[in-house]
Amino acid sequence: MPEFGFPPQAASARINSVVGDLRKRSETAQVETVTGRHEDPAAALDGQVGELFLIQKALSDNGDYRRAIGLAEGRTTTMQTALEGIQIQIDLLLRDVTNALEFGNASVRETVGAEARTALGAITSALNMRFGDRGLFSGDAGDNAAIAQPDTILAGSLVALNGAPDATTAYGDLSSEFTFPGGLFETQIYLGGSGSAPAAQTAAGERIDYGQRADDPALRNVIRDIAILSLALDPASGLDDAMRGGLAEQALGGLRNSVPDVVALRSKLGVAEARIADARARNLAAEAALTISYNDLAGSDQFEAAEELKALEVQLQTAYATTARLSNLNLASYLG
Amino acid sequence: MSISNALNNAVSGLTANGKLADITSNNIANALTPGYARKVGSAQASILDGAGAGVRVAAVDRLYSDDLTRTRRTADGELASEVARSQALTALADLVGDPNDAGSLFAKYQAFESSLRSLADTPESGALQLNAVLAAGDIVGKFNALADRTRDIRQSAEGEIAQLVGTMNSNLEEIARLNRQIQVFKSGSRDASALEDRRESLVDEVASILPVKTQRMSDGTVTMMTREGIVLATTQTAKLEFSARPIVTPDMEYAGGSGILSGLTIDGVNVTPGGGGPQAIAGGALAGLFDVRDRIAPEFQAQIDAMAADLAGRFETAGLDPTTAPGSAGLFTDTGSPINSADILGLSSRIALNAAIDPAANGDPARMRDGLGAAAPGPSSNAAFPAAMLDALTESRTAGAIPGLSGLRSGAEIAAAFSELRSSARITSENARAALTSTRETLANAESETIGVDTDQELQQLLLIEQAYAANAQVVRTAAAMLDELRNLV
Numbered sequence: 001m002p003e004f005g006f007p008p009q010a011a012s013a014r015i016n017s018v019v020g021d022l023r024k025r026s027e028t029a030q031v032e033t034v035t036g037r038h039e040d041p042a043a044a045l046d047g048q049v050g051e052l053f054l055i056q057k058a059l060s061d062n063g064d065y066r067r068a069i070g071l072a073e074g075r076t077t078t079m080q081t082a083l084e085g086i087q088i089q090i091d092l093l094l095r096d097v098t099n100a101l102e103f104g105n106a107s108v109r110e111t112v113g114a115e116a117r118t119a120l121g122a123i124t125s126a127l128n129m130r131f132g133d134r135g136l137f138s139g140d141a142g143d144n145a146a147i148a149q150p151d152t153i154l155a156g157s158l159v160a161l162n163g164a165p166d167a168t169t170a171y172g173d174l175s176s177e178f179t180f181p182g183g184l185f186e187t188q189i190y191l192g193g194s195g196s197a198p199a200a201q202t203a204a205g206e207r208i209d210y211g212q213r214a215d216d217p218a219l220r221n222v223i224r225d226i227a228i229l230s231l232a233l234d235p236a237s238g239l240d241d242a243m244r245g246g247l248a249e250q251a252l253g254g255l256r257n258s259v260p261d262v263v264a265l266r267s268k269l270g271v272a273e274a275r276i277a278d279a280r281a282r283n284l285a286a287e288a289a290l291t292i293s294y295n296d297l298a299g300s301d302q303f304e305a306a307e308e309l310k311a312l313e314v315q316l317q318t319a320y321a322t323t324a325r326l327s328n329l330n331l332a333s334y335l336g
Numbered sequence: 337m338s339i340s341n342a343l344n345n346a347v348s349g350l351t352a353n354g355k356l357a358d359i360t361s362n363n364i365a366n367a368l369t370p371g372y373a374r375k376v377g378s379a380q381a382s383i384l385d386g387a388g389a390g391v392r393v394a395a396v397d398r399l400y401s402d403d404l405t406r407t408r409r410t411a412d413g414e415l416a417s418e419v420a421r422s423q424a425l426t427a428l429a430d431l432v433g434d435p436n437d438a439g440s441l442f443a444k445y446q447a448f449e450s451s452l453r454s455l456a457d458t459p460e461s462g463a464l465q466l467n468a469v470l471a472a473g474d475i476v477g478k479f480n481a482l483a484d485r486t487r488d489i490r491q492s493a494e495g496e497i498a499q500l501v502g503t504m505n506s507n508l509e510e511i512a513r514l515n516r517q518i519q520v521f522k523s524g525s526r527d528a529s530a531l532e533d534r535r536e537s538l539v540d541e542v543a544s545i546l547p548v549k550t551q552r553m554s555d556g557t558v559t560m561m562t563r564e565g566i567v568l569a570t571t572q573t574a575k576l577e578f579s580a581r582p583i584v585t586p587d588m589e590y591a592g593g594s595g596i597l598s599g600l601t602i603d604g605v606n607v608t609p610g611g612g613g614p615q616a617i618a619g620g621a622l623a624g625l626f627d628v629r630d631r632i633a634p635e636f637q638a639q640i641d642a643m644a645a646d647l648a649g650r651f652e653t654a655g656l657d658p659t660t661a662p663g664s665a666g667l668f669t670d671t672g673s674p675i676n677s678a679d680i681l682g683l684s685s686r687i688a689l690n691a692a693i694d695p696a697a698n699g700d701p702a703r704m705r706d707g708l709g710a711a712a713p714g715p716s717s718n719a720a721f722p723a724a725m726l727d728a729l730t731e732s733r734t735a736g737a738i739p740g741l742s743g744l745r746s747g748a749e750i751a752a753a754f755s756e757l758r759s760s761a762r763i764t765s766e767n768a769r770a771a772l773t774s775t776r777e778t779l780a781n782a783e784s785e786t787i788g789v790d791t792d793q794e795l796q797q798l799l800l801i802e803q804a805y806a807a808n809a810q811v812v813r814t815a816a817a818m819l820d821e822l823r824n825l826v
Binding site: 008010037041042043050052053054056059064067071134139140143144193195197198201251328332 | 368435442454673718719723754766792
């Protein structure tokens with residue numbers, strides 16, 4: 001008996017296998033067309049997904065650094081604004097106190113004294129400025145205020161000043177209280193921490209330290225001298241009358257000497273701000289480069305995927321059409 | 337008398353063609369039955385006292401293609417073995433995760449590192465402290481889940497082995513019974529093709545479980561033995577033995593027979609796949625499942641245990657936390673205790689968060705800033721401890737203690753390398769499975785083309801049978817008419 005034809009079971013198994021493969025590939029092409037990503041990156045990369053993971057991590061780390069940069073920018077801008085305000089207060093006070101001491105009468109001096117007290121309040125507020133949960137000038141004790149209220153500063157200073165025999169000695173005594181460990185400043189006026197606030201990590205291996213504390217020597221001197229001016233120019237302050245004039249003169253000189261130091265603080269902060277701005281630029285460049293690398297590995301060309309989907313669709317239609325036609329080509333269909 | 341002889345011959349023709357029609361119709365009915373082989377009736381002239389006496393169907397033969405069938409069964413066994421491995425490797429790789437998976441092990445490491453980085457930048461934030469605790473807890477949860485899944489896979493393999501051994505034993509019994517029955521049928525020249533079909537189907541099932549060699553004997557029986565030469569079934573059977581453990585824990589192993597886990601024997605002969613014995617079977621679903629139980633799952637367990645030890649060890653570094661005594665447990669513990677590097681088997685299921693920072697254990701997340709042993713809150717913006725923990729996690733340390741890894745790597749790099757190992761293993765197995773599937777399909781199709789039913793051929797045969805039947809019926813009518821004529825003469 002001559003052999004001819006093809007067992008239907010074998011034919012069925014063969015076409016099922018082909019159609020199944022076409023359908024699976026169609027589903028993959030569909031997903032890749034829509035998402036632009038490999039449906040199974042492990043299969044697309046033949047299991048070599050380690051590099052893809054690490055690029056993904058680098059992108060995530062870059063995002064962390066960008067957030068840290070944003071926080072640092074906000075904090076430094078606020079600190080710079082505070083220091084600018086302090087510098088303006090100093091400048092105004094220097095002008096007004098100079099005029100009052102040189103040309104003014106008692107009434108003018110009393111007015112300037114009130115101005116000095118207001119300036120002390122403004123400087124205290126500036127140094128107690130917060131950003132989020134952090135006191136910006138409080139060091140590592142960010143939940144504390146940095147500086148005590150003006151009343152506390154003035155009360156403590158008055159005690160230290162009145163104990164001296166003359167203005168020069170009084171100024172020296174108060175300076176010691178503001179300078180040395182355990183003195184008035186460290187025990188009653190400065191409320192922050194002895195450690196520094198954390199530096200900002202702006203890139204792998206790069207930390208930018210922008211922290212400044214209210215117990216910086218420049219700021220100690222400013223607070224000291226403005227406190228003295230507040231007391232010396234106020235006849236009702238309780239300060240010994242014999243020392244007023246001399247103390248005011250010495251405080252004015254001290255305040256004038258503080259200006260370059262405050263400018264230096266602002267410059268140092270400015271340098272940190274510039275480094276942070278530079279870090280942001282590098283961060284954005286890194287983001288772009290990493291995104292390209294990631295897409296090269298993980299991405300699939302959506303247009304190519306769409307073309308493949310179309311081709312598979314045609315193949316499936318052909319498979320179905322030929323199956324239907326061939327299924328009629330059997331002897332049973334032609335026997336009566 | 338010659339007219340009566342003609343009548344008898346025609347009747348034998350009707351009978352024989354009826355039988356052939358029966359065979360043909362059975363072939364057509366089973367055209368799509370998997371494993372069905374075409375039956376062919378052998379017509380033979382009958383001889384009585386040296387003279388022709390019509391026709392009979394001497395035998396109904398089942399078609400065989402021994403070479404193709406043997407090769408296809410080998411492919412079945414290899415595929416079944418790879419399927420068992422592939423399923424386990426895919427399940428494990430899926431749980432480890434890929435770059436698209438937000439819940440992958442790597443993503444957990446990445447999130448934890450990111451949370452420490454954020455906390456080091458803003459240590460005063462209670463939300464970030466809690467976030468770091470939750471991220472650490474997520475890693476712990478992931479390790480626990482990986483350990484649970486590994487245990488489940490191993491337990492499942494143990495159960496499936498037991499099930500397949502049961503199936504094998506019952507199939508062998510049935511094959512032996514069919515052998516005996518076919519032997520009787522053949523000796524009585526009866527049609528045993530349906531019994532042979534059933535037997536071949538059972539042999540196919542056995543071959544996918546355990547590779548076998550078969551030999552058809554002249555009496556119709558089939559001798560079946562392992563490729564290593566152990567007889568499984570003739571008219572009697574061998575017995576496979578396996579004792580399944582109700583629970584399989586990470587410390588249990590086969591260890592060449594000296595461990596707690598059972599091996600596989602056939603009538604007392606050790607044939608455990610991968611067991612190293614001289615008659616250890618290779619191939620088939622059983623070999624795949626033993627590989628899962630004794631190599632794949634334990635290897636994965638060792639990897640995740642070593643990774644857990646690496647992670648915990650980074651946070652137990654001397655001097656990292658000045659608020660705790662040297663040797664104290666760090667951020668990650670072994671059920672509350674410091675890690676014992678000499679006892680890390682199963683650590684991935686035991687690893688836990690230090691209770692000092694775990695809100696679920698009345699811990700305080702603020703200790704992520706102040707130190708695990710801090711009795712009171714420290715300076716709110718002190719980032720020394722979070723920064724130290726971040727440095728510990730990102731420090732490049734030797735990864736050689738983790739099976740399959742080497743070099744100096746940070747915590748996240750270890751997670752990435754491990755994920756790549758598992759992905760590669762899964763892809764390799766999937767590729768092997770696809771290739772074996774394709775080979776098996778090709779062989780099955782070739783076998784089907786050789787011994788399967790072609791309906792066109794059967795219908796053509798039926799046409800001829802119909803014609804022959806009609807011819808024999810005409811002979812009967814003619815002989816009867818002739819006999820009637822004779823009667824009318826009388």
